[in-house]
Amino acid sequence: MSPSKSLRILVVEDEILIALELESLLQDLGHDVIGIAASCEEAVAMGKNLAPDLAFVDIHLSDGPTGVDVSRCLTGELGVTVLFMTANAKRIPEDCAGACGVIAKPYTERGVREALAYITSEQQDERQAARTMTFVPFGALRREDNPQVS
Template structure:
């Protein structure tokens, strides 16, 4: 099996990590592309003595820590706008504790593997994860709208959200209901399933909501690879079903982290 064939199944999940790490589909996907370009240009430099998935994330992390893609002008901004974007990107740089949490809670790496990927000791990585969890407890509280048509899953998500100290503005099971709830009480975060009760789409519900106002969104789906192709506008934050409690907490914390960083002081 070629190296490309070994790496291909892991690309959607690397995109998920990269987007969560940077807070942007565009920047995250740019780092993934840069990683793949390096691998294609110098395949002999790919670490062949480890699991392909681990090696792929290791190569990505080298690009993440050494490249200056954050200075790329993705939007055709003028000079003042470019300077403002540069300052904002510096302010949004994901610190090491959050990287460790994303690698373990969202991507499922062990602490030892996360340490290898980050170039730190296992003890340091474990300390980073603990620090990130403590930071979550100190994070600004938000009002969360849950869009989920499965009652048990909705209750599970609600429990996680409330245990984190956030409020739940409502639980919607259809597209129309979600939009009505969002307009009635503007949430600070939306957690949205893809398939809803009346065969409507959580993606369409989110589009309708975002047409009214800007709000961070986390999608929840059993088929993440369908929304992690890198070929079209896709979610920045995405949780895979069935999910772990720590995964939901990490995604919520990271989404709110970037929302706070971009909000006016």
């Protein structure tokens, strides 16, 4: 994905104010938010029907801590790139459920921008990616090197 490409983004978040705020930020950054899902079932159905490029996925949704399941389905079955957005990174499993990073909640505009830059960069070299308090790429990083994902 090139940096200038407008991404089709699915927001998976059960807190509507957070979802709408993120939608507005993503649109301001030039991306197309194609849907907002509040549960695992909604997210999977939207992923299948709308074919997003990227999904921002909260871990804890209206039907419980099902964001991990959403990530596994979107990445494994549909080939969607997933970023977790959560205040509870400890719920992210060792295999990261296919996601390529996490944005800490409460998120910042800077964290979202950094995550999008990482996703859209043609050179996704995790060793050179900036680790911040707001966005942590997964990939080759080991959990013991990354206290935010332990």
